[in-house]
Amino acid sequence: MSAPPDAVILRAEHLSRIADNVAIVNDVSLDVRRAELMGIVGPSGSGKSSFLRLLNRLDEPTSGTVFLAGHDYRQLPPRELRRRVGMVTQRPFLFPGNVASNLRFGPLQRGETLPDSEVSVLLERVGLPGFAPRDVVNLSGGEQQRVSLARALANRPEVLLLDEPTSALDEAAKSGIEELICKLARETSLTCVLVTHDRDQARRMCQRVAIMEKGRLIQTGSPAEVLHA
Amino acid sequence: MLKSLFHSQIALGFAQAALASLLALAVILLARRRNIHLESDTAVALLRGIVQIVAVGSILMLLLKGPRWTSVFLLTGMIIAAGSISARRAKNIPGAQKVSTYSIAAGAGLVTAIMTWAGVIDTAITTLIPVGSMIIANAMNTNGLALNRFRSEVLSHAGEIETALALGAAPPETVARYAESSIHASLIPAIDNLRSLGIVWIPGLMTGMLLSGASPVYAAIYQFVVIAMILASSGLTSLLSTMMIRNHAFSPAEQLVLKGDA
Numbered sequence: 001m002s003a004p005p006d007a008v009i010l011r012a013e014h015l016s017r018i019a020d021n022v023a024i025v026n027d028v029s030l031d032v033r034r035a036e037l038m039g040i041v042g043p044s045g046s047g048k049s050s051f052l053r054l055l056n057r058l059d060e061p062t063s064g065t066v067f068l069a070g071h072d073y074r075q076l077p078p079r080e081l082r083r084r085v086g087m088v089t090q091r092p093f094l095f096p097g098n099v100a101s102n103l104r105f106g107p108l109q110r111g112e113t114l115p116d117s118e119v120s121v122l123l124e125r126v127g128l129p130g131f132a133p134r135d136v137v138n139l140s141g142g143e144q145q146r147v148s149l150a151r152a153l154a155n156r157p158e159v160l161l162l163d164e165p166t167s168a169l170d171e172a173a174k175s176g177i178e179e180l181i182c183k184l185a186r187e188t189s190l191t192c193v194l195v196t197h198d199r200d201q202a203r204r205m206c207q208r209v210a211i212m213e214k215g216r217l218i219q220t221g222s223p224a225e226v227l228h229a
Numbered sequence: 230m231l232k233s234l235f236h237s238q239i240a241l242g243f244a245q246a247a248l249a250s251l252l253a254l255a256v257i258l259l260a261r262r263r264n265i266h267l268e269s270d271t272a273v274a275l276l277r278g279i280v281q282i283v284a285v286g287s288i289l290m291l292l293l294k295g296p297r298w299t300s301v302f303l304l305t306g307m308i309i310a311a312g313s314i315s316a317r318r319a320k321n322i323p324g325a326q327k328v329s330t331y332s333i334a335a336g337a338g339l340v341t342a343i344m345t346w347a348g349v350i351d352t353a354i355t356t357l358i359p360v361g362s363m364i365i366a367n368a369m370n371t372n373g374l375a376l377n378r379f380r381s382e383v384l385s386h387a388g389e390i391e392t393a394l395a396l397g398a399a400p401p402e403t404v405a406r407y408a409e410s411s412i413h414a415s416l417i418p419a420i421d422n423l424r425s426l427g428i429v430w431i432p433g434l435m436t437g438m439l440l441s442g443a444s445p446v447y448a449a450i451y452q453f454v455v456i457a458m459i460l461a462s463s464g465l466t467s468l469l470s471t472m473m474i475r476n477h478a479f480s481p482a483e484q485l486v487l488k489g490d491a
Contacts, residue, residue: 078483
């Protein structure tokens with residue numbers, strides 16, 4: 001059954017990106033519904049991360065566009081778009097300083113200072129209570145990725161793009177982050193688009209999955225329908 | 230020894246240039262033995278250097294007989310050439326040539342103009358051209374260093390920069406700290422020149438003044454004036470070029486366009 005139009009928060013329409021004469025994303029159209037955890041699955045080099053970077057306009061599509069809540073994203077100021085469509089990458093790239101200053105970075109760009117109480121709420125949400133004054137250099141890989149998630153959430157995004165957020169982590173940290181993302185999506189009704197090469201992870205976490213190969217989207221459906229063993 | 234072999238001053242000059250070039254080439258061959266290949270770059274640079282300086286010498290010979298305002302054209306030509314040369318240090322940054330030319334023109338041009346107006350630099354072509362060229366050449370080097378450092382900082386911190394962009398930061402904000410470190414790094418030679426003045430380095434201008442009979446104390450003070458002018462023009466050039474270039478590292482849609490190998 002197709003979703004009613006108002007349920008679609010992010011719509012990619014015929015998105016393509018050509019770099020060095022190679023179509024790294026080739027005519028991809030995809031609807032992401034509100035509050036769903038959508039997976040983009042494919043092998044390395046399939047164009048899934050490149051596709052994700054087009055969704056918050058970190059790269060420019062060669063053709064096609066994206067609609068955010070019905071508005072063509074080319075009409076939105078890039079900074080507003082990126083506040084509304086947050087992103088967490090494989091490496092957390094925390095800024096020098098403490099955890100609190102990292103969480104305050106996004107709101108500060110709009111002239112807002114995140115109060116201590118909100119910093120605490122965000123840190124509790126990602127399982128790091130009391131971490132606000134800690135220097136980021138003393139955090140483990142899993143803790144850094146949690147801070148990166150909290151930092152993205154501090155902008156109160158409508159959609160969160162997750163680019164292989166567990167692929168640089170060990171097994172224990174990986175399952176912790178997986179559980180955290182599922183919990184956040186469930187409890188806050190946050191729309192998430194997860195890029196992963198791990199089909200089992202997509203099966204565990206996602207409600208719908210799109211399969212990409214050689215820059216093209218070849219199948220979309222529930223994990224049971226599209227992810228065969 | 231060379232003086233006894235050559236009686237014409239020009240022939241002697243070429244012989245001295247050949248000997249100095251041979252020394253430079255010997256060092257390059259030494260580097261080659263350690264698998265550091267600088268041969269073609271150095272050979273071209275040496276050849277270009279001698280052709281250019283002889284051409285300038287010849288033009289100067291003609292200009293010395295012309296009116297004073299002709300030096301403005303020569304200095305403008307030098308600024309354009311300096312912009313083009315130092316822009317090569319900012320490979321892959323669109324608009325680098327324009328940024329370099331404007332920055333050198335503003336930095337070197339302003340300092341030269343103020344000091345000429347104040348009478349510190351004499352308007353005679355024989356003074357204005359050598360002193361102006363020193364200021365422009367140093368501004369060019371500083372600009373090249375600043376752009377080169379900025380480029381490598383941005384390339385090696387692309388992840389951090391795009392993370393900041395993804396969090397809604399303005400492009401200049403995301404590269405502010407790299408622009409700052411580029412300015413610092415680019416001014417190290419000019420500051421060190423000032424620090425070492427007279428202790429490890431007696432510049433050519435002072436030597437020339439001494440040879441032409443100027444008071445050693447005045448020659449020394451004037452040398453300080455020139456080096457301080459170089460620092461001022463280099464500082465202004467570096468500030469302006471990093472301020473302008475940081476906008477060129479991004480597209481109008483605020484995407485990092487400066488990518489590739491560091």
